[in-house]
Amino acid sequence: MQLLQQDRIRKPELLAPAGSYEGMIGAINAGADAVYFGGSLFSARAFAQNFSTEEATDAIRYAALHGVKTYLTINTLVKEQELGELIPFLTPYVRAGLNGVIVQDLGVLALVQENFPELELHASTQMAISGKYGALLLKRLGCVRVVPARELSLTELKIMKEGSGVDLEAFIHGAMCYCYSGLCLFSSIIGGRSGNRGRCAQSCRLPYHLVEASEAGRSKEKSGYLLSLKDLCALPLLPELMEAGIDSFKIEGRMKKPEYTAGVTAIYRKYIDLYLEDPASFHVAKEDLSRLSSLYMRSQIETGYYHRHNGREMVTLSQPGYSGSSETLLKEIRDLYLTGKKTIPVQMTARLTIGKPAELILKTVSKEYSFQAMDEVSASVRGEEVQEAKKAPLQEEQVIRSLKKLGGTNFHCISCAVEGLTENRTGVFLPSAALNELRRRAVASLEEKILLQKDNPTLPVERKEVPLPSFHAGNEIVRKANLHVSVESEEQLSALMRSPLKADRIAIGVLP
Structure with a gap:
């Protein structure tokens, strides 16, 4: 990174989403320093248009020619029987010059590190890392960057940065999850589609009916979008994020249109550069906030949890869907950034x-x-x-x-x-x-x-063959499973001792 005149502030990377080839071109044309995207497998946005291998390799080369880094999302939990597909899937991206991968699964992390040691490993926000010790562990495991849990405050991010020394990538714009990323099972339970497998059904965006029960019966009924969080817009907080030492500013939105990617990237590019040129004069114009609000955002935008706004003010309540964008604005963005490749x-x-x-x-x-x-x-x-x-x-x-x-x-x-x-x-x-x-x-x-x-791994290394587990049904060797039982009362302990079950370990809570 380029060191600024103020020794304590470094120029952050502006990282834009690309849900399609056109979106990637728009992000690069609008000034992104790096772009993240998903392929046909292992992506947490399975319903995005995503990239074919041919599109991705062409896009990676185009990005590299323009000095833009590319990161592939492999940020789902991977099943045992799928591990054999991972390395063949990733190989053409590495050959094209991919810079890094964003991972959630520790097994995926290990396999990528063994086979492609030249690739940067980024720990996804799906890992829900919320403190310096988690960041230090991932650093020891080979990650050069951590995307912390989105629920952290600026103070907590600064502590993590100073305590771990690892690169931090923080979200600055886009949709917010109601639950900790990677720990939400809501979609799985009521929709049969797991967010940890890239198939989130957006259950938190649905309307719900809240009934507060009382001894006399039902009372205080309320309906609305009770779990739908407001979208994040950290544009006014850019100076504070840079002061906190954030290395990469990440825009959310691989499911959104190319006009969103290009338009949002251009505005953040403008204000990052303005602050670096003259920190004392940093000011966000109302018209630019208005433009951001109208680019496929929900009814209200907030600065997220960075100032510990972890209360009811984070919930939109009344409108879960995206507000429309004016055709005039969209045409302006298309004409500026989506007319084709920059040469x-x-x-x-x-x-x-x-x-x-x-x-x-x-x-x-x-x-x-x-x-x-x-x-x-x-x-x-x-x-x-x-x-x-x-x-x-x-x-x-x-x-x-x-x-x-x-x-x-x-x-x-x-x-x-x-x-x-x-x-x-x-x-x-x-x-x-x-x-x-x-x-x-x-x-x-x-x-x-x-x-x-460019600092791109354009040539593949001689990769090792990593022995993978057998994928046929059943295990050839049946291993003895240990049985650990937790009891919290004398009755439970007594019942366990009378049971034919033979516990290997008993955990006893504080008995009354």
């Missing part, structure tokens, strides 16, 4: 010297590259030998027109110079096919050079 500006120089191989040099121009800072990179390739023209010599306009055909690539040309055309009176000649091939090779070479300078 990298390059300068081109062609050297056409008779008797020597044609040479093409491509160089990126960082000052023209507005939404992501990147180092200048150049690539040079050589092609066919340049000949003296017999009939029709190459014209400068002809060469430039051929070389600037960069449609469908990740680049666009802002200047093109041609050297050597006037070396002799007859001019020079090079077939059009040779010029086109020179351009294609130069583009490929420049892409590889950019990718190699």
Whole structure:
């Protein structure tokens, strides 16, 4: 991370969600430093559009070219019979240059670490880590980042950061769960769909009827969305979050539309940069809060639990659904961030010297590259030998027109110079096919050079084969199970002693 003039504050990562390929492009175009997304398996948002393997590998490469990190969510609990699918599923993402994985299951954590030690391991908020000792344990297990429970205050996050030294990733925007993430069984019980398997039925967003019973009968009946929490918007708290040492600011919303991803990312990008440039003048404009409120948010937004607002003010009560967004705002976002991939500006120089191989040099121009800072990179390739023209010599306009055909690539040309055309009176000649091939090779070479300078594990390591458990029904070896019994009264203890059950251990509570 870039160290700011204030030694105690570091520039945080802005991490955006991508529920689709278009959403990822929008997040990158709007200024995200990193993007997290799910694949077809093991994702806590099974009902998001998610990515096919082909889409994901292309998106990972696009992100890497623009200096944006990518994290894959493998944040569900994985069954024994599914473990054999994990490594084959993950391999193509790693080959494409994936930076890290977000995990909930400790078994998944161990398998990924064994097979892909170059990948960053991030502990999901689904682990419900709420203190420094949990963070320290995960750090020892190989996690470089922890996403703490969303219910923690700024003070608690600061204590965790100072006590563990591990990178912390905190949610700054989006929906809030009623229960601790990863510990909620509500959807499983009443909907038959487990949130820990990526299939949350959003049961807390339904209306409920509350009846307070009394000795005389029913009383104080109330109906409403009694478990539906208000959405989080921590935009006014950005300075406090940075002061607390949060390393990554995470936007929730892989189930939401690309316009939400791009629009929200752009606003947080704006205010993070404003604060870093001039902390004393930080102020959030009302119109930007209004824009956030209208981008698929619930009726009210709050700053979450960061100031210990863990009471009834967190519940929306009256409206669980998302408010509509104006078509004018959505069109503005689409025009700004969702019209297609951003391309990298390059300068081109062609050297056409008779008797020597044609040479093409491509160089990126960082000052023209507005939404992501990147180092200048150049690539040079050589092609066919340049000949003296017999009939029709190459014209400068002809060469430039051929070389600037960069449609469908990740680049666009802002200047093109041609050297050597006037070396002799007859001019020079090079077939059009040779010029086109020179351009294609130069583009490929420049892409590889950019990718190699990024901190991406673009090449897979020699992975170990980890022995997995047998998945057939039943165990070949029947192991003796230990029986531990807890008793809290003399009657329970007496009944246990008379029982044919032979307890290996008895836990006795405080008897009266």
